[in-house]
Amino acid sequence: MGxxxxxxxxxxxxxxxxxxxxxxxxxxxxxxxxxKTFPAALVAEAHACGQRSFGENQAQEGVKxxxxxxxxxxxxxxxxxxxxxxxxxxxxCFQWVHGIEREKxxxxxxxxxxxxxxxxxxxxxxxxxxxxxxxxxxxxSEAALAEAISRLPRLxxxxxxxxxxxxxxxxxxxxxxxxxxxxxxxxxxxxxxLDTLSMGMSDDMEAAILxxxxxxxVGTAIFGSRKSDR
Ligand SMILES: *Cc1c(COP(=O)(O)O)cnc(C)c1O
Numbered sequence: 679m680g681x682x683x684x685x686x687x688x689x690x691x692x693x694x695x696x697x698x699x700x701x702x703x704x705x706x707x708x709x710x711x712x713x714k715t716f717p718a719a720l721v722a723e724a725h726a727c728g729q730r731s732f733g734e735n736q737a738q739e740g741v742k743x744x745x746x747x748x749x750x751x752x753x754x755x756x757x758x759x760x761x762x763x764x765x766x767x768x769x770x771c772f773q774w775v776h777g778i779e780r781e782k783x784x785x786x787x788x789x790x791x792x793x794x795x796x797x798x799x800x801x802x803x804x805x806x807x808x809x810x811x812x813x814x815x816x817x818x819s820e821a822a823l824a825e826a827i828s829r830l831p832r833l834x835x836x837x838x839x840x841x842x843x844x845x846x847x848x849x850x851x852x853x854x855x856x857x858x859x860x861x862x863x864x865x866x867x868x869x870x871x872l873d874t875l876s877m878g879m880s881d882d883m884e885a886a887i888l889x890x891x892x893x894x895x896v897g898t899a900i901f902g903s904r905k906s907d908r
Contacts, residue, residue: 682720683727685900686711689883693894696887707887710755712879712897714739715904718746724900725750733757733776733895737764741771757839757895759813766790769798769832776839776876776895777803779815781826784833791832799836800827801876804861806854807843814840817861824865837874837892838862842882851882855889 679687694704712733713721721732721743730751734740735758744754755774760783768775769790778784778800791798802823805814815823820838827835838861842854855877862872878886878894886894897904 680723681902682723682900685902686724686727686729689896689899692883692899693887696884699884700888700890702887706892708893710757710876710893710895711900712757712895713743713901714758714897715906716901718743720901721747721752722750725752729900731755731774733897734772735759737761737767737771741767744771755895760787762786770795772798774799774801774836776801777813778823778827779803779813781823784823784827784830788830788832797832797834800833801837801839801874802827802835803839803841804858806840806857807846809843812841812843817857820861821865821868824870828870835870835872837872837876838865839876841879842877848882848885852885852889855882855886855891859890 693707697704697707710731710733711724711729714735731753733755740754754772756768756772757776765786769787770792775798787798802820803814804820805812805816824835827833838858840858842851858875858877862875865872874893875891876893878891880896880899883894
């Protein structure tokens with residue numbers, strides 16, 4: 679077995695154990711393989727093992743891989759910060775966008791989403807750690823943004839996404855995941871129908887799954903460590 683196949687199997691094992699510990703089905707936790715910085719050939723290798731969803735955090739790099747691999751059935755997830763001048767590329771080439779934090783960006787993605795494609799699946803990013811430098815809307819501002827997004831016909835609001843403070847100890851990370859779940863429940867209590875909690879990465883997917891993650895974004899544990907820090 680190749681290294682990618684072995685790593686994917688190990689990650690599926692971790693997801694299954696965490697889901698079982700939480701009394702959840704492993705089928706309720708989708709795996710997004712974060713392929714940023716890695717070549718299309720490794721994406722193809724993971725695809726050959728049955729992996730279908732891949733995450734990229736730079737528009738041009740993602741589009742290049744999507745073009746190279748257009749013969750494969752792949753769901754591309756944009757997981758990085760979104761610059762205004764990249765909204766068209768993202769709306770045309772990705773199926774999911776995890777990091778919406780501004781109404782203006784949501785509007786641009788809505789306008790650029792091609793009519794022949796299904797609506798873009800999106801998540802609102804929440805700054806659960808409260809660090810001022812972090813991306814995401816502060817907890818409490820998500821309802822206004824969710825209302826705005828729900829008026830955009832070419833976007834489909836699916837849920838919330840967060841990246842906890844990397845330095846946080848495991849207990850604090852778990853509290854941040856729990857916070858995201860509470861915010862999603864709060865929106866659903868107000869009439870939204872969100873089904874997605876995008877949270878958990880290579881180091882903390884178990885804690886995220888225990889707190890209700892429905893999508894984990896995993897790079898290093900599948901593809902190995904990255905040379906660049908992103
Ligand atoms: C890079 C990245 C990941 C994957 O992180 P790993 O620690 O390599 O699993 C997940 N989410 C986002 C938003 C990322 O940028």
